[in-house]
Amino acid sequence: MPNPGQIGPREREILTAIVDTYIATGEPVGSRTLSRHNKDGLSPATIRNVMSDLAESGFLEQPHTSAGRVPTSQAYRYYVDQISGKATISAADQTLISDTLQGTVDVQEFLERTSHVLSLVSSGVGVAIGNVGPKNALEHVYFSRQGNNRVLAVVVTKSGVVHDRMMRLERDLDQSDLNTAANYINENFRGWIISQVKTELCRRIEHERSEYDRLMKNLEELYKGGALAAEEPAKNIFVEGVANLVGNDQDRLRLRDLVKTLEEKERVADLLSAYLDTRQEAVRVVIGLEEAVPEMRNFVLIGAPARVGEEMRGSLAVIGPTRMDYQHTITAVSYIAQLFDKLLNENT
Amino acid sequence: MPNPGQIGPREREILTAIVDTYIATGEPVGSRTLSRHNKDGLSPATIRNVMSDLAESGFLEQPHTSAGRVPTSQAYRYYVDQISGKATISAADQTLISDTLQGTVDVQEFLERTSHVLSLVSSGVGVAIGNVGPKNALEHVYFSRQGNNRVLAVVVTKSGVVHDRMMRLERDLDQSDLNTAANYINENFRGWIISQVKTELCRRIEHERSEYDRLMKNLEELYKGGALAAEEPAKNIFVEGVANLVGNDQDRLRLRDLVKTLEEKERVADLLSAYLDTRQEAVRVVIGLEEAVPEMRNFVLIGAPARVGEEMRGSLAVIGPTRMDYQHTITAVSYIAQLFDKLLNENT
DNA sequence: TTTTGGCACTCTCCGGGCCAAAGTGCTACC
DNA sequence: GGTAGCACTTTGGCCCGGAGAGTGCCAAAA
Numbered sequence: 001m002p003n004p005g006q007i008g009p010r011e012r013e014i015l016t017a018i019v020d021t022y023i024a025t026g027e028p029v030g031s032r033t034l035s036r037h038n039k040d041g042l043s044p045a046t047i048r049n050v051m052s053d054l055a056e057s058g059f060l061e062q063p064h065t066s067a068g069r070v071p072t073s074q075a076y077r078y079y080v081d082q083i084s085g086k087a088t089i090s091a092a093d094q095t096l097i098s099d100t101l102q103g104t105v106d107v108q109e110f111l112e113r114t115s116h117v118l119s120l121v122s123s124g125v126g127v128a129i130g131n132v133g134p135k136n137a138l139e140h141v142y143f144s145r146q147g148n149n150r151v152l153a154v155v156v157t158k159s160g161v162v163h164d165r166m167m168r169l170e171r172d173l174d175q176s177d178l179n180t181a182a183n184y185i186n187e188n189f190r191g192w193i194i195s196q197v198k199t200e201l202c203r204r205i206e207h208e209r210s211e212y213d214r215l216m217k218n219l220e221e222l223y224k225g226g227a228l229a230a231e232e233p234a235k236n237i238f239v240e241g242v243a244n245l246v247g248n249d250q251d252r253l254r255l256r257d258l259v260k261t262l263e264e265k266e267r268v269a270d271l272l273s274a275y276l277d278t279r280q281e282a283v284r285v286v287i288g289l290e291e292a293v294p295e296m297r298n299f300v301l302i303g304a305p306a307r308v309g310e311e312m313r314g315s316l317a318v319i320g321p322t323r324m325d326y327q328h329t330i331t332a333v334s335y336i337a338q339l340f341d342k343l344l345n346e347n348t
Numbered sequence: 349m350p351n352p353g354q355i356g357p358r359e360r361e362i363l364t365a366i367v368d369t370y371i372a373t374g375e376p377v378g379s380r381t382l383s384r385h386n387k388d389g390l391s392p393a394t395i396r397n398v399m400s401d402l403a404e405s406g407f408l409e410q411p412h413t414s415a416g417r418v419p420t421s422q423a424y425r426y427y428v429d430q431i432s433g434k435a436t437i438s439a440a441d442q443t444l445i446s447d448t449l450q451g452t453v454d455v456q457e458f459l460e461r462t463s464h465v466l467s468l469v470s471s472g473v474g475v476a477i478g479n480v481g482p483k484n485a486l487e488h489v490y491f492s493r494q495g496n497n498r499v500l501a502v503v504v505t506k507s508g509v510v511h512d513r514m515m516r517l518e519r520d521l522d523q524s525d526l527n528t529a530a531n532y533i534n535e536n537f538r539g540w541i542i543s544q545v546k547t548e549l550c551r552r553i554e555h556e557r558s559e560y561d562r563l564m565k566n567l568e569e570l571y572k573g574g575a576l577a578a579e580e581p582a583k584n585i586f587v588e589g590v591a592n593l594v595g596n597d598q599d600r601l602r603l604r605d606l607v608k609t610l611e612e613k614e615r616v617a618d619l620l621s622a623y624l625d626t627r628q629e630a631v632r633v634v635i636g637l638e639e640a641v642p643e644m645r646n647f648v649l650i651g652a653p654a655r656v657g658e659e660m661r662g663s664l665a666v667i668g669p670t671r672m673d674y675q676h677t678i679t680a681v682s683y684i685a686q687l688f689d690k691l692l693n694e695n696t
Numbered sequence: 697t698t699t700t701g702g703c704a705c706t707c708t709c710c711g712g713g714c715c716a717a718a719g720t721g722c723t724a725c726c
Numbered sequence: 727g728g729t730a731g732c733a734c735t736t737t738g739g740c741c742c743g744g745a746g747a748g749t750g751c752c753a754a755a756a
Binding site for chain 1: 748749
Binding site for chain 1: 514515604
């Protein structure tokens with residue numbers, strides 16, 4: 001072999017065949033089986049030689065001497081790069097997804113249904129999160145007195161997302177005070193990014209205290225109560241399909257930790273944003289999540305940003321075992337990402 | 349034995365001892381082990397006799413001849429009746445629960461935290477659902493134009509629960525029309541039960557069509573769009589702690605179905621309301637859920653209504669394996685139910 | 697030089713046989 | 727009524743041996 005680390009056409013064919021059968025059977029694949037099931041009449045011995053080379057290059061491992069070979073993360077990586085691009089979605093998936101998502105008007109609902117349909121289509125967990133980043137522009141706010149110093153704040157953003165938050169204040173404001181405050185914010189800050197609103201509001205409270213004394217005091221009170229606070233991120237994360245993981249042939253003890261991790265929705269959000277926050281175009285496949293989350297050794301993330309036009313509104317992904325139907329899942333994620341843009345773009 | 353089906357003090361003691369050790373070890377318990385671990389110096393032979401009687405009365409079963417005995421549902425039922433009342437909560441649980449729930453102002457948040465803390469304290473799944481029954485009294489509604497025939501409806505109820513819903517209408521109403529409509533509803537129906545509002549509104553749309561023509565037409569449009577529709581029940585159901593089930597020593601295949609069932613939150617809600625909708629005072633323990641949900645054979649529901657004063661605002665429960673720490677869990681559920689009343693009562 | 701066939705060796709995965717441990721039922725005895 | 731003893735059953739662990747699948751290496755064929 002002229003270049004030991006290099007992959008020629010024969011090596012490629014054998015490697016993908018190994019990955020395919022390993023995904024299908026879940027058992028280490030040996031040279032004999034491969035030569036029988038594959039059409040090209042290569043003898044077991046030849047395949048053995050190639051496998052030996054591939055093992056040396058880090059694409060294959062043996063669980064023990066004299067067992068078949070098992071693909072490494074590197075092999076999956078290569079396999080995914082190989083099939084990506086030429087994959088096309090199946091008709092069944094397409095209609096299932098379209099039917100589920102058709103007629104969705106707001107982002108929340110879309111994401112919720114997405115996590116559901118992704119868990120159905122793939123053999124993993126469907127995840128969808130709404131973007132609660134700094135990109136939310138304010139549409140308007142609304143305050144409602146609830147008695148006993150309690151006030152309900154409703155914040156509506158341009159993207160149609162609603163955040164409600166019950167606050168307890170130190171003083172009791174009456175409804176007309178609340179209306180005045182809401183009007184002030186709506187008139188001055190419509191279209192602003194929420195975090196900017198907070199900064200500017202804070203500044204004005206400091207500086208213009210003298211002028212509109214009562215109004216500013218009320219605003220300060222509301223601000224301190226958290227009227228515009230971080231918008232309860234847990235509410236925008238949808239995880240579904242945990243049942244797909246249970247009953248898998250992974251080590252049982254690790255699985256428990258994994259499910260526990262999936263329940264801590266903030267960590268899932270961190271995971272997604274860590275891998276998907278760039279302005280990437282298409283689906284990204286991350287193999288081997290153990291760097292971000294140790295429990296996720298042997299798991300794969302297939303995700304894409306959910307965009308409307310140029311603006312990133314959230315992320316959607318499947319988290320599943322390395323042994324998964326990549327083609328199927330990748331095309332599904334990609335298709336949903338396109339639908340997201342299409343369905344939500346026409347009503348903006 | 350004078351009365352074959354009857355349970356005397358000795359039988360009771362042995363039965364509870366059997367249940368205790370079975371819960372602890374998970375293995376069928378035999379006469380010899382029991383006589384060794386128990387202080388009262390009864391010989392294995394005596395215990396065998398008692399066990400034989402208990403088996404005949406339906407409290408115990410044998411997995412096979414010459415194995416130890418395993419408690420039946422009937423035994424668990426008896427066991428729970430026996431310990432209920434004299435149970436007191438542990439200090440550790442009490443502080444954990446108080447710390448988690450302290451400072452909660454609205455029902456939603458309370459329920460969410462409850463499902464979390466219940467899953468921590470017990471070895472099962474913590475469930476909490478908000479009451480979306482007919483008891484919600486309207487505080488006010490609010491409509492906001494979103495462009496492109498889309499309108500956002502926000503419904504606030506007396507209990508502080510907010511429901512938002514994005515609708516698409518057939519005509520495009522402008523914001524002042526929407527405000528007029530919202531004012532009409534708020535002035536006429538504040539304090540009404542939501543379902544009554546719907547009925548009455550429907551009636552008025554029919555009858556008073558002539559009088560305020562424009563307003564009524566707008567109201568009809570909003571009504572048809574679902575402004576007051578069923579308030580997305582899924583949002584009020586919190587399930588946490590599925591990880592506690594994984595890694596249990598149950599049959600693996602059934603477990604998958606169970607987790608799938610737990611993900612269908614509507615079915616969980618049905619389950620809870622089926623067992624908890626009565627005006628019961630305290631914690632209820634339902635042993636053997638297979639009648640309601642076949643996948644839940646060998647599972648137990650420990651639940652209580654979440655009330656504020658006399659009004660039922662939701663339900664909270666733990667779903668776990670029959671082999672669970674009943675005392676621990678029962679006291680925790682009971683304690684949280686009390687806290688619910690206490691914490692939310694003072695701010696009404 | 698590359699591919700193939702052959703051969704010896706290694707591991708894992710059952711199935712069978714065997715033994716100890718734990719449990720039951722029954723009978724006889726205090 | 728409670729206890730002790732005894733014969734019998736069932737399970738689980740352990741060891742062994744054979745079948746199946748796979749590897750590595752070497753020599754022969756293409």
